[in-house]
Amino acid sequence: MAGGLKVLVVGGGVAGPSLALWLARLGCEVVVVERSAQGRHTGQQIDVRGYGVDVMKKMGIAEKVKERVVREPGTLLVDRDGKHRAYFPTREDGRGDTSISSEYEIMRGDLCEILWEATKDKVVYRYGVRVKGLEQVDEGVKVSFDDDEGKPEVYDLVVGCDGVRSATRKMMLGEGAKDPFCPTGGAIAWVTIPTEEGDTRDFVWYASPGKRLMGSRKDRDDCLRAYFITSGLPEDHPIRTTLRSGDIMEQRKAWAAHYKGMGWQSDRFTREVVESTLADDFHASETGQVKMERWYEGRVALLGDAAYCPSPAGWGTAMAFVGAYVMAGELARHCGLSADAGEIGEEQREKARKAIPDALKAYDETLRPLIVKVQKVSRAGEGLPSSRFAISMFLAVMGLVERLKLDRLMMRLATGGGSDFGWKLPEYAELGVENDEK
Template identity: 40%
Template sequence: MARLRVLISGGVGVAGPALAYWLSKLGHEITLVERFPTLRASGQQIDLRGHGIQSMKQMGLEDAWRAKSVAESGIQFVDSAGRRKGFFPVNQTGRGLQGFTTDWEIMRGDLCTLLYDQTRDSVKYRFGVAVEGMAQGVGKDKTVRVSFSDGSKDTFDLVVGADGQGSRMRSMILPPGTKPYRSLHMFLAYFTISQQPGTDYISTAYLAPNKRLLFTSRHSPDSIQAYMGYADDSEKLQCHA
């Protein structure tokens, strides 16, 4: 296989560095650009399932993952008075299907750092730079000419957009007027708040009337994640999404 020059745009998160790892293992020359000036090691708790676990192990990240994993023991559902109505523990047997909570829980920022450290020596990272424009070659020229926000230009055999939900790359590729999203009419706000020190690593969910959700999850001794969810097809909410 010919060695390809590949550009991954906006992807110093999870998908971008993971793809960069495997493409660099095949011998391709990878450049990854991120408009933010530094690594954005932030975000809330995520988990791996299925092929994600297999891929992570094949990347040699299992020990590093375990060292950073969130020791969540399960999820409880409560009523409006905080009384437990059901509890689903994590499946730690290594067999069967995973439940609501897995033993592969980690904070997104920690996973971003693991992937960056795993690829920083084999991938060219450019921070503080974004793709401003692209032009496909004509005829036998199959390359893509890319212009960047710092005024530089380069040519690649393949350009990959990994810049998330608000992707600028998607708007460059799709025809004008194309809607890049399909709304599920679900809205979620999440943030981290301080909490009294504790060792209770159990997630708590309250399913409120009118399609509302309150959810908390502890990931450190002195702070928790809080989520507020709402399902509605309101045009007013769509405008702020």
């Protein structure tokens, strides 16, 4: 007898452990390598919507997530004086896709911890390890690491889940290949700062001339999460140049300079982003999308932001869940795998190995129509208002939307007719989820 397929997953954030959960159910021998010295159970607030909720239920983690959601009453829009201009409450209806604030709002670190708890007993996690080389050979993929644990190891499949700047993607495409990350000229940053009296648990947003958005969320009583989003930045703008340099304090100063004096809480937020000790968790990145002709090469594949980052308007977590589900389902279908099937014989394992490229092709063809639509919708909302008049008109319209209770319709229009994007989530009986978690 022999074990199942031997799979290396690169990246221990959301996409990697999600795929590992499914593959472990299929009897695969899964190793997750993560460059961080410990689990990446950190990060700011994220949401799960639409298909992501459906898949989360199939994974069996929806109730765990619900136990740890951020209780965010709704989304509040304010003007430069802090005056309330529009408010949209969170509506909980079991799908989490009918209001601006989702039913499934959760801190990224909490979600990562839930995924780790669900996989740690069936998956091997190796921290502080980077992949330094991939070589496709007859028997699989020969992988070399940067640690000193021994010779290169051969895996049947390698999946890069290592983010928008994926090193796995670079190795898969080969030296000299064009980077498929397409920057939009914008950037986003988030940071933790001290809370003050009057801070609300609503998701608060303020828009200022110069294509600048600033927001806040409060998932805990002892701190506030500040958000900054901007667009239309030239190549030599300090925000973009400091992002390339990697100097975190210089980044913090660049963001503070760009937002100082813009109204609402800007003076407080820009002061704290530089001075507060809580701001040590500051993180910033360029906004953009990853666009590739295909997400696999031989027995190496990409998943999540590494393959199809949909920013700037979100959907990353949901698409990581859906991508992991589709990849696992197509591997099961093409490779003759099934949940709880136990060990397989060497002959069956060899057949499964040979079918991997066909499974990856099916994964690409099945998921791509959805990703194309999600990326299109995401780009549609990136043009931030640039003038005081445009902002005033926007706030007036949103106030009307609130009064007429049109926010559900607005969300449906924002996703091209609803959260399903006209795409049907496949069913994979091989994954053993006929009786989904309700």
